[in-house]
Amino acid sequence: MCTCPLTRRGLLAGTTGVVTTAAVARFEPAAAGQSRTETFTGTFTGVATPDWHYLPVEVPRGVREIEVSYTYEKTDTGLGFSANVIDIGIFDPSGHDLGDANGFRGWSGGARDRFRISRRRATPGYLPGPITPGTWHVALGPFAVVPPGVDYEVSVTLHFGRERGRFVPKPAPRRVRGTGPGWYRGDCHLHTVHSDGRHTQRSLLALAREAGLDFLGSTEHNTSSAQLTWGRHVPDDFLVIPGEEVTTRAGHWLALGLPAGTWIDWRYRPEDDALTTFTERVRGVGGMAVTAHPFAPGPGSTWGFDPTYAAMDAVEIWNGPWTLEDQVAVAAWHSLLVTGGYVPVMGNSDSHHEGQAVGLPQTVVRASSLSTPAVLRGLRGGHSWIAESSAVDLTLEASLGDRT
Structure with a gap:
């Protein structure tokens, strides 16, 4: 040695x-x-x-x-x-x-x-x-x-020495067969043992089902490894959206809807002017970029890039149980709205273990089917609302003349 x-x-x-x-x-x-x-x-x-x-x-x-x-x-x-x-x-x-x-x-x-x-x-x-x-x-x-x-x-x-055999990837299907237009509930910020979580993929799916979810987003910190094995665990009637939590030194963001095995780099700061390069790379493969917990305290967690989220497709304004940081995120988003800026919003649990409830909160999205492309289209378009749990429901009604 x-x-x-x-x-x-x-x-x-x-x-x-x-x-x-x-x-x-x-x-x-x-x-x-x-x-x-x-x-x-x-x-x-x-x-x-x-x-x-x-x-x-x-x-x-x-x-x-x-x-x-x-x-x-x-x-x-x-x-x-x-x-x-x-x-x-x-x-x-x-x-x-x-x-x-x-x-x-x-x-x-x-x-x-x-x-x-x-x-x-x-x-x-x-x-x-x-x-x-x-x-x-x-x-x-x-x-x-x-x-x-x-x-x-x-x-x-x-x-x-020589190892026989090779790894065979088995990613999750990108759509649930037989589904059509509807409102679908999901939690798109979750971690397993593939990064710093204690959930296994199987246990996380069980908790997601218990929370009344239809889909989840797999967002391990800075790695694509989980994307390659979700197909071993996911049931036929549930959707897993592959992704990554891109954990930079100046804020985190979610790359959602990546083709399985796609990795997005995180080794840059705001002064490097590289964020747009990688958010465009995500969009180029059909995904979307979401700012995560922009006002989370602690080194590296607070969003240090453009506060108008110009390079992003959405912002997570509710992360886990409601706290002051979520209130600040909502207030900042409202300030953007009244000055003419708009970016769609999401709510996710960021659960790492059983002590952090999966699906608290959850995003309910209107989609043409329970599929990764359709769910992302709904999220990008802001066709969604945020609930604390599946016990919270919302009825939307529109009228035009004598039609309702």
Whole structure:
């Protein structure tokens, strides 16, 4: 085992913000059944801390599985969030610059301290597939780091040999057969073990049914892994809309209605002028972009991009049980309305575990069918209203002359 400390600092072409890169960890080939480990160590001091720090790993031929583990000590602020957090993910040799979706192989943020990737399986949040020879990059995302800083140690283990079989994706169907025009209830901001939630996909579906929902939006933080397996769990009469919670350092947004396996990058700030690039990318594949909890307190959660939501298709003005932040979101939306601005609104639970009720609140949308394209058309058009639960109903009546 060797230690590979930080040896150079520089801005990577094609990325945004301050980026640093460690020296390359090189592995010697080994026989099938053997494993080799290299370790990176370093410190983020809280002074000129990079947004992203990459650990290059030169992977030789014959590797069956990559295993990564890391340790660091986060700081409990007592304010409902932690400081000195280090997020983690990984990119393969296809690329790790901004928007390099082909190279993305997974992200778990600060939710896990280890992960594994092989041709046939991967830790939730990560993508199974070939272990391609070349330079992989473990990505570290130091967040809310304060002096004197935080030390880290990252161990990368390569397991050699051949794995038989391959991963077979099974995404959810994009429509429920036999459905027609109607009002459909959904919760489009939800998390499972594929990011920082404790719900499994199966348990989340059960809770959604109990809440009287017809559809849900799968929005894991910064990863597309769950999108590839919902078809193993969803019943024939329920709709799962694939998506992602794009969790930037200056606010979160929901990319809804993505084709299964589509990944949207989050590594930019408002000053990088990159948000529109990625919201347009979402619309280009038939999806929609929704600002999430714009006034949520805590580092990185409050919306720091354009307050008029000009690049967005909708805004989430009710997130979970009603609080002051939701009242502020409604007031801000009303201010936009009276000055001639309009953006459709949504309400979602943002549930991560059973202590956060699924479907509180929920968005009720008028759609031509229970399908991803039809539901998104209804949401984009503002053909919807928000309810605290399925116990709340609303009757709309229109009259023209003697017709009602």
